Amino acid sequence: MKELCRLHSVPEPEELERLALGIWSCAVPMEAPPTPPHNDDDDEEEDDAEDEEDLHLEMDDPDTASKNKGDEMGVEHLAVLERLRQTQRQDHLKGSVSGSVQATDRLMKELRDIYRSDSFKKGMYSIDLVSESLYEWNVRLMSVDPDSPLHNDLVELKEKEGNDSILLNMHFKETYPFEPPFVRVVHPIIAGGYVLVGGAICMELLTKQGWSSAYTVEAVIMQIAATLVKGKARIQFGAPKVV
Numbered sequence: 001m002k003e004l005c006r007l008h009s010v011p012e013p014e015e016l017e018r019l020a021l022g023i024w025s026c027a028v029p030m031e032a033p034p035t036p037p038h039n040d041d042d043d044e045e046e047d048d049a050e051d052e053e054d055l056h057l058e059m060d061d062p063d064t065a066s067k068n069k070g071d072e073m074g075v076e077h078l079a080v081l082e083r084l085r086q087t088q089r090q091d092h093l094k095g096s097v098s099g100s101v102q103a104t105d106r107l108m109k110e111l112r113d114i115y116r117s118d119s120f121k122k123g124m125y126s127i128d129l130v131s132e133s134l135y136e137w138n139v140r141l142m143s144v145d146p147d148s149p150l151h152n153d154l155v156e157l158k159e160k161e162g163n164d165s166i167l168l169n170m171h172f173k174e175t176y177p178f179e180p181p182f183v184r185v186v187h188p189i190i191a192g193g194y195v196l197v198g199g200a201i202c203m204e205l206l207t208k209q210g211w212s213s214a215y216t217v218e219a220v221i222m223q224i225a226a227t228l229v230k231g232k233a234r235i236q237f238g239a240p241k242v243v
Contacts (some may be wrong), residue, residue, distance in 0.1 A: 094136040153235035180211040193233020
C-alpha cells in the first residue's frame with residue numbers, strides 16, 4: 001500500500017499505520033501456556049516410590065515368615081486338634097453333639113492359641129484333655145515364682161515323688177465363655193493360696209461377678225499361678241491325693 005502511494009505521489013492515509021499495526025498484532029500468534037520442562041527427578045521419585053513399595057513387601061516377608069514360624073505347633077498338637085474336629089463331625093452326624101456350638105468353637109480356638117503360645121512352648125504349663133473331651137482339661141503348672149516358698153516346695157516334691165508340678169482340673173460348661181470354668185487343685189494338697197478344702201480355688205476371677213468372656217484360658221492359668229504365690233500357698237506333704 002505504501003509503495004502504491006509513493007508510485008502515484010499520493011500521501012499515505014493516517015489509517016494505514018493503524019491498519020498495519022492491527023494486522024501485525026493479529027498476525028502474532030497467542031503463546032501457548034509454557035509446557036513445564038520434563039523433570040527426570042519426577043520419574044526417579046516415582047521409581048523410588050515403586051522401589052520403596054517393593055522394599056516394604058520384601059521386608060514384610062521375613063516378618064510374615066517369622067510370624068508363621070511362631071504359629072507353628074507340634075505334630076502331636078496338630079493331631080489332637082484334628083481328632084477333635086473328626087469327633088465333632090461324627091457326633092454331629094450321629095446327633096449326639098455335646099456342649100454348645102459357641103462353647104466348642106471358643107474352646108477349640110483357646111486350645112489352638114495355647115499350643116502356639118510362648119508360655120506353653122517354654123514349658124510353663126501343659127494341657128491334657130480328659131478322655132479327649134474339649135470340656136475338661138488337666139493343666140499342670142510347672143513354673144511359679146522362683147523366689148516363692150511354693151517353688152521350694154515343688155523342688156522338694158520332685159525329690160520325694162519325682163513330680164514338680166501342680167495338677168489343676170478345669171471344667172467348662174456349655175455356657176462358656178459367658179460363665180467361668182470351674183477350677184480345682186487335684187495334686188498336691190495345698191494349704192493357703194486361696195485354695196479351699198477339696199482343692200477349689202477362691203478367686204473373684206472365677207466367679208460370675210468377676211468373670212469376663214474376654215478372658216483367655218491361658219490368662220486364667222497364669223493368674224492362678226500368681227494367686228497361689230501371692231496367697232503364700234504351701235504343699236502339704238504326706239496328705240492324701242484329692243479324688
